[in-house]
Amino acid sequence: MWNSNQLTDQLKIKYPIIQAGMAGGITTPELVAAVSNAGGLGNVGAGYMRAEDMRHTIRAIHKLTTQPFGVNVFNPEYPETKQDYIDQTNDLLSPIRKELGVAPVSISEDTPSTLFAEQIDVLLEENVPVISFTFGIPSKEMIQKLKAANKILIGTATTVEEAIMNEASGMDMVVVQGSEAGGHRGTFNGSFEKAMIGTVALVPQVVDRVNIPVIAAGGIMDGRGVLASVILGAQGVQMGTAFVTSVESGAKKQHKEAILNSAEDGPVMTSAFSGKPARGVENKFITSMKQHEQQLPDYPIQNTMTNAIRKEAAKQNKPEYMSLWSGQNTRLSQNKSADQIISDIVSQIRNISQGF
Ligand SMILES: Cc1cc2nc3c(=O)[nH]c(=O)nc-3n(C[C@H](O)[C@H](O)[C@H](O)COP(=O)(O)O)c2cc1C
Numbered sequence: 114m115w116n117s118n119q120l121t122d123q124l125k126i127k128y129p130i131i132q133a134g135m136a137g138g139i140t141t142p143e144l145v146a147a148v149s150n151a152g153g154l155g156n157v158g159a160g161y162m163r164a165e166d167m168r169h170t171i172r173a174i175h176k177l178t179t180q181p182f183g184v185n186v187f188n189p190e191y192p193e194t195k196q197d198y199i200d201q202t203n204d205l206l207s208p209i210r211k212e213l214g215v216a217p218v219s220i221s222e223d224t225p226s227t228l229f230a231e232q233i234d235v236l237l238e239e240n241v242p243v244i245s246f247t248f249g250i251p252s253k254e255m256i257q258k259l260k261a262a263n264k265i266l267i268g269t270a271t272t273v274e275e276a277i278m279n280e281a282s283g284m285d286m287v288v289v290q291g292s293e294a295g296g297h298r299g300t301f302n303g304s305f306e307k308a309m310i311g312t313v314a315l316v317p318q319v320v321d322r323v324n325i326p327v328i329a330a331g332g333i334m335d336g337r338g339v340l341a342s343v344i345l346g347a348q349g350v351q352m353g354t355a356f357v358t359s360v361e362s363g364a365k366k367q368h369k370e371a372i373l374n375s376a377e378d379g380p381v382m383t384s385a386f387s388g389k390p391a392r393g394v395e396n397k398f399i400t401s402m403k404q405h406e407q408q409l410p411d412y413p414i415q416n417t418m419t420n421a422i423r424k425e426a427a428k429q430n431k432p433e434y435m436s437l438w439s440g441q442n443t444r445l446s447q448n449k450s451a452d453q454i455i456s457d458i459v460s461q462i463r464n465i466s467q468g469f
Pocket residue numbers: 133134135136139158159160185246247269290293294295296297298299330331332333351352353354355357438439440441442
């Protein structure tokens with residue numbers, strides 16, 4: 114049975130379909146609860162959330178579902194502050210800020226590790242059975258603390274080596290993201306370019322080298338993608354783009370429309386919004402910043418520098434300046450409820466399986 118394995122047993126879910134934790138307001142309590150109520154695993158994208166906001170969100174979800182759900186957080190990163198790059202980028206962004214009426218941003222010394230530690234404290238205090246990480250692996254001490262509290266931990270990998278590192282660290286499962294994936298991939302051990310490996314090539318190579326359950330991600334939108342992943346040896350899938358356009362998603366309407374109207378060559382890789390390569394539907398901001406990508410401040414500094422632009426652009430209905438994160442399988446996107454997305458996958462798999 115495609116839907117009964119170690120992963121479904123450990124996560125206590127009916128179907129091995131995980132809705133990606135997507136930071137930035139997409140994963141509303143309604144979306145997370147709808148996915149979990151439909152038999153999948155809903156996930157809060159808490160990467161950018163303050164700890165107390167995360168606590169409120171978790172409590173709101175508990176009011177909407179009694180089923181398990183997870184929270185996704187970002188392992189902190191400490192980029193070098195290159196003042197030259199910051200000054201140059203401020204000059205580049207200045208005309209856009211003027212057009213939108215946005216004030217220049219001052220970059221303060223960020224304390225990502227404080228936010229991360231506070232988020233973990235909330236996750237230990239609140240009843241959240243599953244915690245997933247991207248952008249690296251947390252410290253040994255933190256992993257031990259979470260495991261002692263019986264949390265199921267899910268890491269993220271974009272190469273075989275990263276998957277092996279996740280297993281060695283004590284992660285219970287690993288999300289394996291192919292290069293089709295929308296948004297930021299979790300590459301943390303080596304170059305982003307060399308880690309651009311497609312889902313069909315990456316998943317079986319990881320499955321052959323780790324013993325923990327593998328969760329395939331990148332370009333999976335329907336029953337065909339889920340069944341293909343299972344055939345490649347994955348025990349589950351993680352889907353992002355398919356849920357961005359769902360009814361319950363908190364994505365901005367321009368973001369949903371961009372995905373729904375995009376062809377397969379619409380989403381491109383860009384570092385322009387955040388300083389870290391990510392896949393999103395191409396727009397004016399991406400094309401005009403392309404030639405400057407090598408001289409941008411690293412993530413998360415660049416992310417902070419474009420934050421107000423992205424927010425204001427959404428308010429003023431200017432999608433040309435918004436980050437429209439999306440995977441490559443856009444033609445399969447639909448504006449359906451999360452419950453419908455999952456029940457369609459289940460019936461598609463039933464139909465395909467009859468033909469074997
Ligand atoms: C809008 C968007 C935001 C995302 N944010 C996160 C995030 O906060 N954390 C994370 O681990 N992955 C994030 N991802 C990547 C997903 O985990 C997943 O790998 C990806 O969506 C799979 O490809 P797909 O979009 O083709 O389904 C995001 C993806 C999208 C589309």
